[in-house]
Amino acid sequence: MIRVVKEFTFRRSEICGGRNPxxxxxxxxxxxxxxxGLTIELDDYDWVLVLRGLAELHEFKxxxxxxxxxxxxxxxxKSC
Incomplete structure (x- = not known):
C-alpha cells in the first residue's frame, strides 16, 4: 500500500515563476x-506529460x- 505524504494541485492560470511545478x-x-508517494492534480495536459516523463525518468511509478x-x-x- 502506498502512503501519500504530500498532495499538490496546480491550475494552469497559476503556474509561473516561483510556482513552477x-x-x-x-x-x-x-x-x-x-x-x-505524491498525488498531483493538474488542469493542463502539457504539464501532465512533462511531469509524467520526469517521474519516469527518475524511476518513479x-x-x-x-x-x-x-x-x-x-x-x-517509489515502489515497495
Whole structure:
C-alpha cells in the first residue's frame, strides 16, 4: 500500500515563476521513501506529460487516479 505524504494541485492560470511545478515536485520526490508517494492534480495536459516523463525518468511509478472538473489526478511513488 502506498502512503501519500504530500498532495499538490496546480491550475494552469497559476503556474509561473516561483510556482513552477517541476521544481516543487522534484524536491518532494527526492524526499520520498519506499512505498511513499505524491498525488498531483493538474488542469493542463502539457504539464501532465512533462511531469509524467520526469517521474519516469527518475524511476518513479506513475498511475492515473481520476478526472474531475477538468483536473487529472495522478499518483507518483517509489515502489515497495
Amino acid at each position: 517541476i521544481r516543487m515536485i522534484l524536491e518532494a520526490m527526492n524526499e520520498l521513501g519506499q512505498c511513499e 506513475v498511475e492515473e487516479c481520476e478526472k474531475a472538473n477538468n483536473f487529472l489526478k495522478f499518483l507518483v511513488y
